Amino acid sequence: xxxxxxxxxxxxxxxxxxxxxxxxxxxxxxxxxxxxxxxxxxxxxxxxxxxxxxxxxxxxxxxxxxxxxxxxxxxxxxxxxxxxxxxxxxxxxxxxxxxxxxxxxxxxxxxxxxxxxxxxxxxxxxxxxxxxxxxxxxxxxxxxxxxxxxxxxxxxxxxxxxxxxxxxxxxxxxxxxxxxxxxxxxxxxxxxxxxxxxxxxxxxxxxxxxxxxxxxxxxxxxxxxxxxxxxxxxxxxxxxxxxxxxxxxxxxxxxxxxxxxxxxxxxxxxxxxxxxxxxxxxxxxxxxxxxxxxxxxxxxxxxxxxxxxxxxxxxxxxxxxxxxxxxxxxxxxxxxxxxxxxxxxxxxxxxxxxxxxxxxxxxxxxxxxxxxxxxxxxxxxxxxxxxxxxxxxxxxxxxxxxxxxxxxxxxxxxxxxxxxxxxxxxxxxxxxxxxxxxxxxxxxxxxxxxxxxxxxxxxxxxx
Amino acid sequence: xxxxxxxxxxxxxxxxxxxxxxxxxxxxxxxxxxxxxxxxxxxxxxxxxxxxxxxxxxxxxxxxxxxxxxxxxxxxxxxxxxxxxxxxxxxxxxxxxxxxxxxxxxxxxxxxxxxxxxxxxxxxxxxxxxxxxxxxxxxxxxxxxxxxxxxxxxxxxxxxxxxxxxxxxxxxxxxxxxxxxxxxxxxxxxxxxxxxxxxxxxxxxxxxxxxxxxxxxxxxxxxxxxxxxxxxxxxxxxxxxxxxxxxxxxxxxxxxxxxxxxxxxxxxxxxxxxxxxxxxxxxxxxxxxxxxxxxxxxxxxxxxxxxxxxxxxxxxxxxxxxxxxxxxxxxxxxxxxxxxxxxxxxxxxxxxxxxxxxxxxxxxxxxxxxxxxxxxxxxxxxxxxxxxxxxxxxxxxxxxxxxxxxxxxxxxxxxxxxxxxxxxxxxxxxxxxxxxxxxxxxxxxxxxxxxxxxxxxxxxxxx
Numbered sequence: 001x002x003x004x005x006x007x008x009x010x011x012x013x014x015x016x017x018x019x020x021x022x023x024x025x026x027x028x029x030x031x032x033x034x035x036x037x038x039x040x041x042x043x044x045x046x047x048x049x050x051x052x053x054x055x056x057x058x059x060x061x062x063x064x065x066x067x068x069x070x071x072x073x074x075x076x077x078x079x080x081x082x083x084x085x086x087x088x089x090x091x092x093x094x095x096x097x098x099x100x101x102x103x104x105x106x107x108x109x110x111x112x113x114x115x116x117x118x119x120x121x122x123x124x125x126x127x128x129x130x131x132x133x134x135x136x137x138x139x140x141x142x143x144x145x146x147x148x149x150x151x152x153x154x155x156x157x158x159x160x161x162x163x164x165x166x167x168x169x170x171x172x173x174x175x176x177x178x179x180x181x182x183x184x185x186x187x188x189x190x191x192x193x194x195x196x197x198x199x200x201x202x203x204x205x206x207x208x209x210x211x212x213x214x215x216x217x218x219x220x221x222x223x224x225x226x227x228x229x230x231x232x233x234x235x236x237x238x239x240x241x242x243x244x245x246x247x248x249x250x251x252x253x254x255x256x257x258x259x260x261x262x263x264x265x266x267x268x269x270x271x272x273x274x275x276x277x278x279x280x281x282x283x284x285x286x287x288x289x290x291x292x293x294x295x296x297x298x299x300x301x302x303x304x305x306x307x308x309x310x311x312x313x314x315x316x317x318x319x320x321x322x323x324x325x326x327x328x329x330x331x332x333x334x335x336x337x338x339x340x341x342x343x344x345x346x347x348x349x350x351x352x353x354x355x356x357x358x359x360x361x362x363x364x365x366x367x368x369x370x371x372x373x374x375x376x377x378x379x380x381x382x383x384x385x386x387x388x389x390x391x392x393x394x395x396x397x398x399x400x401x402x403x404x405x406x407x408x409x410x411x412x413x414x415x416x417x418x419x420x421x422x423x424x425x426x427x428x429x430x431x432x433x434x435x436x437x438x439x440x441x442x443x444x445x446x447x448x449x450x451x452x453x454x455x456x457x458x459x460x461x462x463x
Numbered sequence: 464x465x466x467x468x469x470x471x472x473x474x475x476x477x478x479x480x481x482x483x484x485x486x487x488x489x490x491x492x493x494x495x496x497x498x499x500x501x502x503x504x505x506x507x508x509x510x511x512x513x514x515x516x517x518x519x520x521x522x523x524x525x526x527x528x529x530x531x532x533x534x535x536x537x538x539x540x541x542x543x544x545x546x547x548x549x550x551x552x553x554x555x556x557x558x559x560x561x562x563x564x565x566x567x568x569x570x571x572x573x574x575x576x577x578x579x580x581x582x583x584x585x586x587x588x589x590x591x592x593x594x595x596x597x598x599x600x601x602x603x604x605x606x607x608x609x610x611x612x613x614x615x616x617x618x619x620x621x622x623x624x625x626x627x628x629x630x631x632x633x634x635x636x637x638x639x640x641x642x643x644x645x646x647x648x649x650x651x652x653x654x655x656x657x658x659x660x661x662x663x664x665x666x667x668x669x670x671x672x673x674x675x676x677x678x679x680x681x682x683x684x685x686x687x688x689x690x691x692x693x694x695x696x697x698x699x700x701x702x703x704x705x706x707x708x709x710x711x712x713x714x715x716x717x718x719x720x721x722x723x724x725x726x727x728x729x730x731x732x733x734x735x736x737x738x739x740x741x742x743x744x745x746x747x748x749x750x751x752x753x754x755x756x757x758x759x760x761x762x763x764x765x766x767x768x769x770x771x772x773x774x775x776x777x778x779x780x781x782x783x784x785x786x787x788x789x790x791x792x793x794x795x796x797x798x799x800x801x802x803x804x805x806x807x808x809x810x811x812x813x814x815x816x817x818x819x820x821x822x823x824x825x826x827x828x829x830x831x832x833x834x835x836x837x838x839x840x841x842x843x844x845x846x847x848x849x850x851x852x853x854x855x856x857x858x859x860x861x862x863x864x865x866x867x868x869x870x871x872x873x874x875x876x877x878x879x880x881x882x883x884x885x886x887x888x889x890x891x892x893x894x895x896x897x898x899x900x901x902x903x904x905x906x907x908x909x910x911x912x913x914x915x916x917x918x919x920x921x922x923x924x925x926x
Contacts, residue, residue, distance in 0.1 A: 185907055187658075193650075234563060241674065242704075417640070417645040418647050420642075
């Protein structure tokens with residue numbers, strides 16, 4: 001056993017440290033399955049004091065650390081590299097205080113647990129995404145997670161009122177305010193939100209809550225033309241204002257491929273572009289009436305080909321199923337996937353979808369590979385496309401690189417972002433410079449060197 | 464003339480540089496009238512390249528710079544110290560691009576000009592406060608300005624999609640994205656928002672716009688008891704959800720004193736607590752109907768003593784006048800004021816108001832000073848109180864310090880913030896440590912030294 005692991009065991013207790021093969025393997029990868037190598041040990045603190053003690057020791061020993069929440073990331077941020085210590089926050093969980101406007105929560109609490117605690121006081125958390133049952137609040141904050149309702153609530157950053165962070169050297173910065181307005185010196189928490197654990201370990205947060213809106217209407221729409229997506233978005237924003245809570249799109253390549261492979265039903269298989277809209281109101285009846293009036297006006301305006309409004313919660317779930325559960329089924333229905341999570345300016349959304357699909361089809365045709373399935377969907381209300389290439393045979397590194405080069409080339413040409421909501425981690429590092437200039441990357445490195453001079457916190461992530 | 468001013472004149476042109484007595488005096492102070500001394504010269508760039516050239520020269524010469532927008536700040540952030548160069552962005556103005564979802568704007572554009580440009584495309588900017596006609600967008604960003612609608616839109620930080628900043632050494636960090644979701648490396652713009660010009664000079668920004676909501680209802684309310692303020696707030700949040708756009712409170716000390724001295728009318732002079740509420744909807748009629756139903760239910764619930772809903776825009780303006788125009792009248796109706804802008808946790812709002820008022824009355828009684836008028840009002844939906852002591856005689860520094868010590872003592876005891884939305888500047892520096900811990904202040908200084916190693920950008924502000 002290494003000296004630093006021995007020191008950690010002595011300092012925080014042997015029950016916090018595991019190095020059996022099963023634990024090492026389990027903590028080596030994130031949801032992509034990718035790993036950079038096995039960790040030396042898995043350390044699972046039970047208190048913030050434990051985290052501080054572990055970081056102080058790792059700092060003293062120059063020992064690299066991979067910070068882990070629920071390990072649901074999709075770009076290798078929490079996956080370990082050989083020789084790192086996996087610092088898992090999974091035992092540091094619980095809601096410590098809550099009322100209708102905010103909750104104080106430990107970092108290892110899952111997003112679903114935090115959501116339930118909010119519901120129990122008649123309130124709602126503005127963080128929600130597919131991995132909610134496993135993803136930890138600390139990970140959501142460290143990656144500034146997005147999700148299905150960003151159009152309504154903003155990203156995770158917008159939900160964070162207070163934050164506690166253990167710095168690389170073990171010092172604890174604890175600023176757990178419940179107040180919305182604190183212009184009293186630099187807002188240091190912003191440094192740690194979305195910086196992927198490279199600047200500090202999030203241990204606690206105060207998250208804003210909002211009153212639970214009781215009414216909700218869900219509708220599936222078929223547009224006459226994909227180019228009408230922005231017309232539809234503008235009309236929905238005007239009609240529902242801040243009550244528009246989801247605006248999701250699926251292109252026919254996604255609907256056709258995933259319906260066939262999963263059996264999940266969706267009412268409009270052949271629509272040039274399918275949308276799922278959700279809007280809130282004081283009551284279900286009020287929300288449904290507004291949605292129906294909106295759809296009627298949209299049909300008259302000419303851009304809406306067909307639509308259906310859910311008449312029950314069960315029907316709403318069924319309209320969502322293909323979109324919400326499809327991605328979780330990739331590992332069952334494909335031998336491999338090459339996933340993208342990109343932003344482009346609003347006016348270029350349909351262009352990006354078309355060009356990315358064409359690029360992949362061209363690669364497939366040139367190589368006589370029938371088994372590549374480009375699929376496009378996403379949160380287009382936020383200019384965020386998920387573009388995924390489903391593969392019938394596990395892609396080689398070279399195949400993956402060839403496709404990434406083409407797709408990111410399209411993104412860069414359109415002035416887009418190579419990661420919209422998943423982050424950079426280890427897997428998207430080669431493409432960071434397509435979205436950010438040399439001065440920006442230099443400043444990121446300067447901040448990293450300032451706050452983590454020994455480069456022990458999530459080293460080799462982001463840049 | 465100093466060597467650096469001469470160098471700036473040669474580099475960017477003599478028409479950018481002024482050092483006549485009138486200009487120096489005009490640019491020495493902010494809206495408080497306070498100044499730390501006259502600047503060496505006033506430099507007014509006409510382009511971002513000018514700003515970069517000026518900063519490069521000042522960096523080379525170790526020349527301190529005071530960054531100025533509309534100089535409407537209330538804590539001496541933009542007021543100069545003797546020997547500084549006043550770098551005024553007032554000529555760097557204009558909206559460069561706009562559509563319904565965002566605008567790209569130069570930093571010297573006033574908030575009112577940006578609002579007008581948004582209205583012209585049927586959209587709305589989520590930044591609004593009393594100084595809108597003079598305050599510059601760059602200043603609003605650098606101070607993370609709040610205002611009357613934070614409960615609906617969030618602070619200025621939440622409106623910034625992209626930012627361009629000239630660093631202390633003249634390098635230009637330009638990240639003018641229009642996209643909502645960009646988790647591609649650290650979100651560097653967050654460093655510069657709200658750091659009061661100490662880390663960089665904001666030159667351009669992309670601001671998010673939202674669709675203009677046509678309907679609005681305005682109401683004035685008299686509560687039965689100030690302790691019911693949080694009951695009222697919770698009820699309003701539940702009823703109006705994200706359509707609640709203002710929730711302002713005035714205590715009787717403010718209403719009585721300011722009504723008498725300005726002649727501005729307000730319907731409830733003797734209410735234990737008066738509120739002004741605004742809520743939006745698709746139409747005025749819809750908004751008014753919701754507001755009336757809310758008030759009826761509130762009267763039945765027992766905490767509402769009386770209320771009036773504006774029946775016209777003119778009537779709405781009249782309900783707002785005492786709250787909106789009162790503060791601008793201070794300099795006419797008092798010989799001096801001692802202003803506070805604090806946050807406290809929601810449950811402590813009425814306690815804070817009571818204790819701050821009592822503290823000032825105790826000081827007044829002990830000194831036999833009848834001419835001190837404590838007045839309390841604020842954005843209590845955001846836990847933000849403005850507490851102002853109106854003085855019939857100009858207060859001495861000792862009187863001011865005695866009152867500040869008492870009031871900030873109350874704030875610190877309640878775990879509040881010494882500045883909620885105005886910032887720290889030069890005037891609140893002595894009190895920063897009441898709101899932020901030693902490690903936080905050390906980190907601020909580390910960031911400052913990293914990004915501005917010669918300490919030339921707004922030196923001596925914040926800490």
